[in-house]
Amino acid sequence: MLQALLFQGIDGLAAASGLFLVAAGLSLIFGVTRIINIAHGSLYMLGTYVAATIASRVAGGLGFWGGIVATALLIGLVGAAIEIVLLRRIYRAPELFQLLATFALVLIISDAVLWLWGPEDLLGPRAPGLRGAIEVLGRRLPSYNLFLIFVGPLVLIALHLALARTRFGRLVRAATQDREMVGALGVNQAALFTAVFALGSLLAGLGGALQVAREPANLLTDLVVISDAFVVVVVGGMGSITGAYLAAVLISEIKALCISIGVVSIAGMTVNFSKLTLVAEFLVMAIVLIVRPYGLLGRLQGVVRTVAAPEEPMRPAPIALKATGAAVVIVLVLAPFLARNTPYALVLGVDVLIAVLFAASLHFIMGPGGMHSFGHAAYFGLGAYGAGLLVKWAAATLPLGLLIAPFAALLGALVFGWFAVRLSGVYLAMLTLAFAQIVWSIATQWTEFTGGSNGILGIWPTAPFDSRAAFFLLTAALVVAGVLLLRRVIFAPFGYAMRAGRDSPLRAEAIGIDVRRVHWMGFALAGAVCGVAGGLFAFAKGSISPETIDVGRSIDGLVMVLLGGIQSLSGPIIGASVYTVLQDTVMRQTEYWRAMLGAIILALVLLFPDGIAGGLAKLWRGRA
């Protein structure tokens, strides 16, 4: 048992090296440019494909080892190109827009890989010269893993020396610690940013290339790797390379520990620890963020870059907007009649409505609350699973299921929100992401209760909501009520208090507002409303599975809110509608819908930085 533990521990170091390479690049890039590059995992994935291809074309050691070097350089160049063509235009944009832009890159790169290499996994060659295994503690450890164990520390030392000894390194450190200083130094900031982005990308490419000898290249790698890398960077402390290595080791070792413990009975319950690896990873991140909000070796990041264009004061809805709202409600009521010959329209309508409620609830905490949640899928999922489980285990009817949905989500939001409101900015984003991943992993891995990755089937609406029209009307009623409720609250003292706490926490506290409490309650309310959306979703689809509540959904929510315009109350409604319809239409047109979506998002980010609603408002003002 002890030997098994040690062996897994040693093997864990090999995994830690891979994790470190990706995370170090991500951390470097964030430190200097303050951009959270979601596409970093995509560069890694690109690295796996490129390296596997080179090694299969060029035989022997040259193809493999030379290929790894060539891949790293190539991905570095790709990174530089991305920086020059895209990111350079958005350094001054609000943080969230940068996220959106890099997310668009994820979509585009993913489809580019699909187009170039096809959907099949790409098997990489074994490492020439390191095919064997050596005996460690009575078990066989692949020589290649032993090699990887040393790669991490080597790269760490190399980076450390580069940062400590070279002029480039000094600039990187200066930029990471004090952004004002870069300008003062009078260096060519653009060149520094490009170089750092290239270096970070090179590390991602290297990490990917080294990986092909262990695992086949695969299209799902990008999101898996980016979420692992995020955890490592956040746990280690944003911008800290040594921190990233420590965190990579910590997380890999904890995973290894879970695997080697295996199945254990505790008080009559059998717990399979090897299935807890995912939960463990995010649990570690949550704990670290709670105890050390800036990560193991991180420091409070200096001045925040000029953020969003300042928000205009809110005015009550003008007549035109009220009229539009009324028209929308009338159309919704008449929809079942209008769409009697196109039943699909109602199905799409339900999807749009659910997305609207989801996005509106996210906007509630992102906009007025200033809390950029990256894990809103958690509350959607809690609502959906709350309803689904009640149907599955207690044969509940639709009203009961929909009643429990907001309460399940509320409970989760109260617990998670209590921690989340203690952080801000990127750290809050990552903690919310961690909580969402915990919910997701529980849904995936607690098979007996939640149905595991198959989820729960047969959650159909019961009478009188079992017709398409009736369910549509019910959805419309709940969504309209939910949106109006949130709107009402935003205009009420509570919503003002949320904005007060966002605009100036110091001033808010100095006039007696308990900012954390206000934001916590706001978080909880948004969670509960989101739970309704989740409940409706479960009944609309007749099923719920972990796949529908993964990171993708959280990001969809962010895209919807930003697409519509975060500073406008109608923003999330417009954004959710456009995004859902776009997804539906574009998706059915082409196999490469992701790339299309990515291109559309990029166009919007570059052309409509205030979102659709903001852009329309500008046009409107410009005309008047």
Next chain:
Amino acid sequence: MSVLAVADLAKSFGGVRAVDGVSFTVGEGEFLALIGPNGAGKSTCFNMINGQLRPDAGRILFAGRDIAGMPSRDVWRLGVGRTFQIAATFGSMTVAENVQMALISHAGETFRGWRPAARRHRARSLALLAEVGMQEAAERASRELAYGDVKRLEFAVALASEPRLLLMDEPTAGMAPRERTELIALVKRLVVERGISVLFTEHSMDVVFAFADRIVVLARGRLIADGDAASVRANETVQQVYFGTGRAFERRRERAP
């Protein structure tokens, strides 16, 4: 009877003793100036009194009650208002709404979720703005205001809760000399009407000597003088550490934002 009595107050940041055993009192209805060169520890004193910072040592008695270490919202609730050296307002709200927010909080309505905030306490908010001469700007976004107007808005916000004691950290920073005198004259008139005690910091000696009832002088975290204008002017230590460098220091300040 004093409203505020600070005793042996101390605070260090790393190795820097920002405030080092400071004691003074603010009398009922008194207009007290806290002066000292940049970095003397004035803002740090304010931050401890209003609960933003926890003192390392010392007592802060407000109306006979020790408030050291209490969260600033609770200190505010007991009747201590505050304006900031770097003015802090709610940039996404109108000027009127900034005051309304304070009135809403004062009325204990923060967690109300139904009747629109913009319709609550509106008359009172406009009346306060009129008193500080800001009624015309009521519907403008507070982030668009000129610097002097932001300071006056902060003053109106601070008055909204009918405090017993007002802490004003450099209320005239960044203003032209005439504007400074006008603002302090306005502040003095309004607080005297209401019987509010004021502790304020100010860099213009003309303003301090013209308006303050009493002056407390800090230098490097220590209290070096406490008395009326004449005795402070005559104090040798003050002359050395303060007026000796006073002019140069004045000019430096003007350039800082």
